[in-house]
Amino acid sequence: MQEKLQNIAKLSQHYGANPDFVFLGGGNTSVKDEKTLYIKPSGVALATIQPEQFLAMERQAIRALFTTELPADASGREAAAKAVMAAAVRPLGAGRPSVEAPVHEVIDYSYVVHLHPALVNGMTCAEEGKAACAKLFPEALWLDYCDPGCTLAFVVKKALDEAKAASGKQPQLVFLQNHGVFVGADSAEEIRRLYEHIVDTLKRAYAQAGVAVGVPALGEPDRDTLLASAPALRTILGTAEARVIVHCVGAGEAQGGPLTPDHIVYAKSFAYRGAADAAGIAAFVAERGYQPKVVEVPGKALFTVGDSLKDARAVAVALANARQVQALAAAFGGAHFLSERQYKFIENWEVESYRRKVSLATGAASRLGNRVSVVTGGAQGFGLGIAQTLAANGALVVIADMNAEGAASAAKELCDAYGADRATSVAVNIADEDSVAAMFAAVTKDFGGVDLLVANAGVLRAGSVKEMSKKDWDFVTNINYTGYFLCVKYAAKVMAAQIVDGKGLWSDVVQVNSKSGLEGSNKNGAYAGSKFGTIGLTQSFAKELVTDCIKVNSVCPGNFYDGPLWSDPERGLFVQYLNTGKVPGAKTVEDVRRFYEDKVPMRRGCLPVDVARAIMYCVEQAYETGQAIPVTGGQVMLH
Ligand SMILES: NC(=O)c1ccc[n+]([C@@H]2O[C@H](COP(=O)([O-])OP(=O)(O)OC[C@H]3O[C@@H](n4cnc5c(N)ncnc54)[C@H](O)[C@@H]3O)[C@@H](O)[C@H]2O)c1
Ligand SMILES: [Zn+2]
Incomplete structure (x- = not known):
């Protein structure tokens, strides 16, 4: 197992460090034997994960999810599923398993690498993605969108069981509409080969359709709009307790709508489009039920909003990815956005999620509160x-x-x-x-x-x-x-x-x-x-x-006697004052220093x-x- 853990750590680092495959830490990896699933825990980055950081889970205990009776309502069901997952961790309490752990469990292959690459999502988030997938990856399984969490695990299990019953073997590629891809294999080399195959095939398809694969460029923001709108937005979107950051990424179009759960978590389902005024934002909040994370002043400037610059930059990364996925989807009939029911599920789920709570806890409570x-x-x-x-x-x-x-x-x-x-x-x-x-x-x-x-x-x-x-x-x-x-x-x-x-x-x-x-x-x-x-x-x-x-x-x-202004041995004031004879009788730099320290009732320089x-x-x-x-x-x- 030690060798396998090293392999999966290397694979995770390889994909995690490449923004073409992983953005904002989305995705997860695992390796398993008969009894135990070792999975990347929440809160550990793929790019830096070490073999010993994989979380051990008892497979039998994960499987309990499929036999336990779960509450019918979404939040009760997710909470119950979370409890089943927590109970499968060995030793108990060793870490937090991803909500996608049961999906890893039901895949027969020992290595599983699940990612949300933009190149892949250009197809999974496209109107004709399913047809394109059937043509480009006839060996793969395509799954229509379903809510993340335990619903996804049930859907994947059922589809894999059926595929196996039909052909004797599970497919190794599972494309999830508006989400990403699961790749399973019994060796690390094969995982790499399969991802190369996916990337090469898609790159050819985009080239054939005349679609560039990079992030579409943004223009320069209009300086007057920037200087007037961004400060106003800080006030409109901030509160008396917490100042917000409004980060300008250039000028251009925001995301057209909700593409994947990741995009919703970071950038929200919809961007605000319009003038940066209080009435416009208030109308948006009334309609959507949240403050925008992305603000587009049409033709003039595009902003992301966060509790700190780090947050606002994370929104910018999600926005860039969304713009890229949307542009890629043009190769397959244009972008397919999540339905109202689908994105609302993520919005509600996200409210309860851990990472949002963590990010809200920083900065604002300090004395200077993100000034x-x-x-x-x-x-x-x-x-x-x-x-x-x-x-x-x-x-x-x-x-x-x-x-x-x-x-x-x-x-x-x-x-x-x-x-x-x-x-x-x-x-x-x-x-x-x-x-x-x-x-x-x-x-x-x-x-x-x-x-x-x-x-x-x-x-x-x-x-x-x-x-x-x-x-x-x-x-x-x-x-x-x-x-x-x-x-x-x-x-x-x-x-x-x-x-x-x-x-x-x-x-x-x-x-x-x-x-x-x-x-x-x-x-x-x-x-x-x-x-x-x-x-x-x-x-x-x-x-x-x-x-x-x-x-x-x-x-x-x-006087800051210890600072360079005074103490620099060549240009410092002690030397200058010695040379200009400002201190009568002073023969050395030390004489000058003592002369000045003696003038201070507290007998020391200012720090x-x-x-x-x-x-x-x-x-x-x-x-x-x-x-x-x-x-x-x-x-x-x-x-
Ligand atoms: N050092 C003292 O004893 C003392 C005492 C009272 C007040 N002050 C005041 O404190 C302030 C800082 O002094 P210090 O001693 O730390 O100075 P310093 O010389 O150690 O540092 C000054 C910094 O300002 C930068 N700087 C200089 N000219 C600039 C310009 N035109 N544009 C942008 N940056 C420029 C320098 O590159 C340097 O980093 C000054 O206003 C000084 O008058 C200093
Ligand atoms: Zn995922």
Whole structure:
């Protein structure tokens, strides 16, 4: 058995890693001997499954399903079937078997690989799929659509028993209408051969019909529609507790209707088509009984909706697959959609299903509840530390930095720590208006909006007023002063678009200022001036943007002595201040450092986490705007 388990694991990994065969983890595999069925459990991916992860089930106990009397109503029946399956697991409680376990059981062959490949579903989801199947795969069994769960097991068993009675042997290919294919064989090589045969045969048929096999391309979204519709949709589709993500996949047509159970689970049966307004969505919800997961603004933009970027991307994968299957079905008379009774069964069943409950449990309950948070200058220093704290508290973080490589690696670090798609990166020069506009368009394309701008990117050039070059002056001013204006300008437009008919959740701008914005700084006029100036901007923007439900505050950190700005051995401020003679009598970098630490009542420099906590306060509180909050260990006190 050990060798067989290794074979089935290898087969599973082979197909699981190939998106032509498996999307969003659909499908399952098994191997059996006389007594035991070893099957891929729910919650384990085909692509990575190991031999020891296959769940052992006692075949005799699975068979009890076919002799037990089950309740007549669908949910009672499925619950009873689930209990029979759970009782067949050895040892009891070792894992969760798929609802398709009894189908694997009734197939005579020792290896079974069940997949939902788009190439196959182009035929199973086609009006003339059955006739095409009879012609292309005369040796195969075709089964008309039936509800998944134990109904499917009964139907497959009956059909296989009949086929065997007629020909002495079960067919090795079982095509399921609007679902996928079961392939059975007594060796792993034969499974591979059979799948090659299926793929080659179908590819030839598509070629003959002049149908391309790839995912049909989408166009570029209309930028104005994107910037107005996506933020509005976030509000219309979100709730006071949970912000949603509206992810733009381009422009083009949504799925035409419900194709397979997988598509319904991820993308719902129907997409919303129309303008992104509250009345249109309300009418859709009233008709369908759920909020759309796919929104098509005809000719302008196509969106997917999720509780997080990861969810929205999963919907996008299902949508792409549906669009591909639909295009392929043109080879066999066009797409055949599930009937109302059939898709409603899946919709109701899905409501009770495990995976939906799991995905709903993430993100929303955290302190920052999926707030889309853009952190400029997040590749290093304070910005990186702030990004880490925000991500740890449930924000979706966009690292926006001129240093594209640093931003990408910071985002990767956050995803490794907090989960796939919890952070992304974007290259930006905040002093360049086009670059800032493009950055917010890119963020809106990914997430649908922005809830928090942490305007952190800033630079410092120290120097005497008598010596400082105009070039250095402009450099500091363009980034620290003008750059803040540009970021707020474009962030505020997106945030304001999240207020629909006067309703929406509050957004935040938090600028990372400095204690040098509260008190002058010797031989550091360009910097201090830019920081004082931006407090004026914060106060002014706060007064204006309050009507768009945007709070605007600054936090004013003391010196981050451990960060690169101060401690970089070549360009750090300790070295610069030593060289410019800013600290009288200082002979070494250590002298300069001690001089500065001694100025702080709390006797230490400011840390990124101190700044992050102040930012969290700005976001969580609901009764303050236009403030500049010191984070200085007592060094600067307001009066
Ligand atoms: N370090 C301190 O002691 C200190 C103290 C008080 C306030 N601050 C403020 O905190 C903020 C962050 O400072 P830090 O010390 O962490 O800086 P840092 O130099 O360590 O990092 C700044 C980041 O901003 C990026 N950046 C610079 N110019 C940019 C531009 N034009 N567009 C996009 N990204 C740009 C850089 O690539 C870098 O990743 C600044 O606004 C600074 O004024 C720093
Ligand atoms: Zn299936």
